[in-house]
Amino acid sequence: MTETEQDIEKTSGPGAEPEFSPDPETEEEGSYSLDRKTVAAILYAVDVGDREQLVELMEPLHAADIADVLEQVNAYDRRRLIELYGKEFDGEILSELDESIREEVISLLTPDVLMDAVRELDSDDVVDLLEDLEQDQQDAILGALEDSDRVAVQQALTFPEESAGRLMQREVVAVPELWSVGQAIDFMREREDLPEQFYHVILCDPRMKPVGHASLGKLMASPRETALTDITEPSFRTIPAMQDEGDVAYAFNQYHLISAPVVDEDERLVGVITIDDAMIVLDEEHEEDILRLAGVGEGSLNDRVLDTLRQRLPWLAVNLVTAILASLVISMFEGTIEQFVALAVLMPIVASMGGNAGTQSMTVAVRAIATKDLTGSNVWRVILREGAVGMLNGGAFAVIMGVIATIWFGSTLLGMVIAVAMIVNLFVAAIAGTIVPVMLEKMKVDPALASGTFVTTVTDVVGFFAFLGFAAMVLL
Numbered sequence: 001m002t003e004t005e006q007d008i009e010k011t012s013g014p015g016a017e018p019e020f021s022p023d024p025e026t027e028e029e030g031s032y033s034l035d036r037k038t039v040a041a042i043l044y045a046v047d048v049g050d051r052e053q054l055v056e057l058m059e060p061l062h063a064a065d066i067a068d069v070l071e072q073v074n075a076y077d078r079r080r081l082i083e084l085y086g087k088e089f090d091g092e093i094l095s096e097l098d099e100s101i102r103e104e105v106i107s108l109l110t111p112d113v114l115m116d117a118v119r120e121l122d123s124d125d126v127v128d129l130l131e132d133l134e135q136d137q138q139d140a141i142l143g144a145l146e147d148s149d150r151v152a153v154q155q156a157l158t159f160p161e162e163s164a165g166r167l168m169q170r171e172v173v174a175v176p177e178l179w180s181v182g183q184a185i186d187f188m189r190e191r192e193d194l195p196e197q198f199y200h201v202i203l204c205d206p207r208m209k210p211v212g213h214a215s216l217g218k219l220m221a222s223p224r225e226t227a228l229t230d231i232t233e234p235s236f237r238t239i240p241a242m243q244d245e246g247d248v249a250y251a252f253n254q255y256h257l258i259s260a261p262v263v264d265e266d267e268r269l270v271g272v273i274t275i276d277d278a279m280i281v282l283d284e285e286h287e288e289d290i291l292r293l294a295g296v297g298e299g300s301l302n303d304r305v306l307d308t309l310r311q312r313l314p315w316l317a318v319n320l321v322t323a324i325l326a327s328l329v330i331s332m333f334e335g336t337i338e339q340f341v342a343l344a345v346l347m348p349i350v351a352s353m354g355g356n357a358g359t360q361s362m363t364v365a366v367r368a369i370a371t372k373d374l375t376g377s378n379v380w381r382v383i384l385r386e387g388a389v390g391m392l393n394g395g396a397f398a399v400i401m402g403v404i405a406t407i408w409f410g411s412t413l414l415g416m417v418i419a420v421a422m423i424v425n426l427f428v429a430a431i432a433g434t435i436v437p438v439m440l441e442k443m444k445v446d447p448a449l450a451s452g453t454f455v456t457t458v459t460d461v462v463g464f465f466a467f468l469g470f471a472a473m474v475l476l
Contacts, residue, residue: 039069046081054081055088063092070105071098082108089113091120099132106137115144122196123149124169124277127156131166156271164248165241167281168262168271171195175228177203177211182224184214199259199274203228208268210261212236238263241270245281250372252278285370318453326351326460333468336475342409343471346401346418350467353397354425354459361386361433362455366447369437383434390430394423413474421467425459432458 038057045054058066070078070093082089082105089109094117097105106114106129118126118141126145130138130153142150152170159165173194175184184201188194200213212232222231235255239248239262251257252275262271330337330347337343365382368374374382398419406415436454437447 039072042069042081043073043077046077046084049084051084051086054084058085058088063090064096066090066093067096067098071101075104078105079108086110087113087116089117091117091125093117094129095121095125102129103133103137106133106141111140111144114140118144119146119149122169122171123152123156123271124167126153127166130157131161159241162245163241164239164243164245164262164273165270167245167248167277168241168273169195169277170271171198172202172261172269172272173198173200174202174204174208174210174269177205177229179203179228180224181219181222181226181228181231184219184228185224197274198272200233200272201228202261202269202272203232204269210236210238210263210267210269213259213261215258236260238267239273240265246285248273249278249282249285253282254372319456322453322457322460325457326464329461329464330468333472336468336472340414340471340475342405342411342414343468346405346414347464347467349401350418350421350425350463351460353422354429354463355456357390357393357426358429358433358455358459359452361390361430362437362451363433365434365437366451369441369447374438379434379438383431386430386434387427390427391423393430394426397426398422414471417471417474418467420470421463424466425463428462429455429459 038061042054042057045051045057061069070081073081078101094102094106109117118129121129126141126149130141133141142153145153156165156168156170171193173188173191175187179187188201198216200215201219202210203212203214205211212229213236214228214231215233218231218233235257237251237255237257237260239251239260241262241264252260252273257275257278259272259274261269262273264270333343364386365374368382401422402415402419404415405418406412432455433451436458437451440447440450440454
């Protein structure tokens with residue numbers, strides 16, 4: 001049991017004392033952060049039913065920190081905490097929660113609290129909430145929205161999942177392209193429904209087609225009579241509503257965008273995507289790639305045992321098949337291994353080095369494919385570079401292992417065998433680590449998910465075959 005779990009357990013029973021009670025007077029301003037002692041104090045307040053203390057503890061926390069608290073505690077404590085916290089529950093907490101427990105938390109909120117929480121959210125956050133909920137919960141949330149907000153959210157839900165249309169928010173500040181700075185400023189001052197957070201004023205033609213945007217900084221720094229078209233930014237670009245959100249995140253990262261208008265098939269303005277939403281997608285893409293490289297899908301610490309099992313078991317089964325394939329290669333050289341037992345000792349070294357070399361190249365290739373740095377125009381240059389690196393690495397470790405094997409087993413020929421096998425396997429591993437992800441990408445298979453299994457198979461089969469085959473030729 002971890003220290004955090006021990007702290008939580010200490011404070012979960014009747015009569016338990018908190019390990020610590022935060023003293024606002026001793027805390028430096030801005031230094032309050034979520035730690036195990038804070039979680040313990042929050043759970044103690046829940047245990048004794050002290051709502052005033054709970055609100056005091058939660059008030060300094062960011063919505064993301066409160067979401068972390070809800071994710072760290074068990075379902076029983078989570079229910080009691082939400083019930084005691086009551087109307088203080090903020091809508092931003094819902095948008096920060098892990099998807100695996102978001103539905104559970106929503107079901108614990110009273111209708112009044114849920115309505116107030118959802119009304120505080122931008123349309124894109126509401127859409128994100130609705131995507132993974134059951135129909136009855138979707139209806140409850142939609143029923144809590146104002147008519148205009150409900151229509152905006154329902155329209156966003158008509159776009160495909162993981163598209164720009166789902167990612168965008170409908171709250172935008174758009175003005176005619178012929179306006180001056182003064183007119184735009186007066187318009188924003190008079191408007192009562194400005195978005196809570198925005199970075200640009202979008203310029204549109206009479207057909208509501210975005211033609212440029214001006215940053216708030218330039219807007220406020222320019223004389224009132226300045227034409228808006230004179231202060232538009234050169235980085236302006238529009239995003240089709242049907243574009244994949246991964247491509248959207250790439251565009252924001254590649255072109256250093258802060259916000260970008262989203263247009264429909266007629267190029268009319270329908271919403272805007274801001275950098276915070278784009279970076280969330282980019283972070284999710286990175287996390288997804290890392291998890292898939294390990295063959296664990298999109299798992300979460302809050303997933304149930306059976307859900308986790310379903311995610312991991314298929315790829316473990318595939319690995320079993322590939323391991324059997326490598327074993328079949330070994331079985332072809334049973335006679336050679338029986339005569340030279342030293343081969344059985346050295347085989348894992350060849351396979352392990354090849355596997356690691358392949359994983360290195362594969363990781364670089366998968367990441368380069370995701371960031372669009374590895375394309376058809378440079379793929380062969382990258383393959384040749386990785387092959388050269390593999391050959392040089394193989395040569396270096398061939399010398400090392402050749403000397404070790406010669407001294408260890410007193411056989412120069414055995415040292416030569418493992419040296420040659422090392423060169424061959426590390427070279428093939430480097431090439432396979434690049435080619436396999438590229439081929440999978442061409443076949444529309446996620447390279448992050450499937451590359452590891454195939455690269456490992458190649459390095460094991462080639463490593464064993466090269467080592468044992470060369471041994472059979474030289475030693476017998």
